[in-house]
Amino acid sequence: MIKSSKILGRSAAAFDLARAIVKAAPTDASVLIIGESGTGKEIVARALHNRSNRSEEAFVAINCGAITPTLAESELFGHEKGSFTGAASTSVGCFERANNGTLFLDEVTEMPLAMQVLLLRVLESGSYHRVGGSALQKVNVRIIAATNRDPNEAIKAGSFRSDLLYRLAVFPIRVPSLRERTPDIAYLAQRFLDEFNHQETTQKTFAGDTLKNLETYNWPGNIRELKNTVMRAFILADDKLSIAPLSPVFKACPTEVTQGYLKIPIGTPLTNAQQAIVAATLDHYDGDKQLAAQALGISTKTLYNRLSQFQSASKD
Ligand SMILES: Nc1ncnc2c1ncn2[C@@H]1O[C@H](COP(=O)(O)OP(=O)(O)OP(=O)(O)O)[C@@H](O)[C@H]1O
Ligand SMILES: [Mg+2]
Secondary structure (H helix, E strand, C coil): CCCCCCCCCCCHHHHHHHHHHHHHCCCCCCEEEECCCCCCHHHHHHHHHHCCCCCCCCEEEEEHHHCCHHHHHHHHHEECCCCCCCCCCCEECHHHHCCCCEEEEECHHHCCHHHHHHHHHHHHHCEEECECCCCEEECCCEEEEEECCCHHHHHHCCCCCHHHHHHHCCEEEECCCHHHHCHHHHHHHHHHHHHHHHHHCCCCEECCCHHHHHHCCCCCCHHHHHHHHHHHHHHHCCCEECCCCCCCCCCCCCCEEECCEEECCCCCCHHHHHHHHHHHHHHHCCCCHHHHHHHHCCCHHHHHHHHHHHHHHHHC
């Protein structure tokens, strides 16, 4: 529904982010955007492209986590007809599609290691061959990459090459979580409501305590969760959007989430472990209670009940 690609915000953190974008955009330096899920990394990438002198050229985005190692070379560089089984026609790779423009490598730390080697090679040499091709193709592409993981952790875990990190992070940009920019919560909520009203030609407004309720929540799913929350309330409201206080997602015991796995210490009381699982699942689904309930195998109503039990227990 929301189509904006502007960096909205009035907090000091939003201002710093906007300044970093303005500085980095006109250069050809590789930018690595780091931030939690839902903080707006893709919006930042597009803003960098739109403010660069490549803005009239292509912006090509690829999700590095979704590319299989066997197809990586062809995805990046394209292939000539008949170069391997299944290569029925010549295909153009993403470097060629992004030529003179920007290539956005999303979820870059999830890139298969074999693909990291290929990427490093093209970034170093400035040229490549199509799979099965003999002509040397010159590259003129600006690279922007994004990750929601700490790249140094990925290096320690052996899943990401440090030499690639140095190449990509010439200009690192950290996108703050919504918790670090609380003055933006009410502001963004209002801007989202304005956009929904504009798109639907309505004049809905927030009910009494709604903005305050939004401000006191910790938003693990960041701006995406805020936008979805406002959208749901907008759809439900006749003319006043009412959002009750949201249960904060809390840590019931020392836990750690790595690549979709939750580590819970042995000896954790069962209720605390349950609470941790619920919190991590909600986190994973950007605070979407319906999806989280589905994944947990319980009804949304049961999830709400659990959350209020956890919340009253945490007040004891
Ligand atoms: N500053 C902003 N102003 C307006 N909308 C924003 C802003 N930042 C993010 N959004 C909205 O929040 C949603 C999430 O943004 P985006 O997809 O860029 O996040 P992300 O950091 O790439 O998340 P993920 O890591 O899950 O891919 C989008 O709908 C986007 O339009
Ligand atoms: Mg993204």
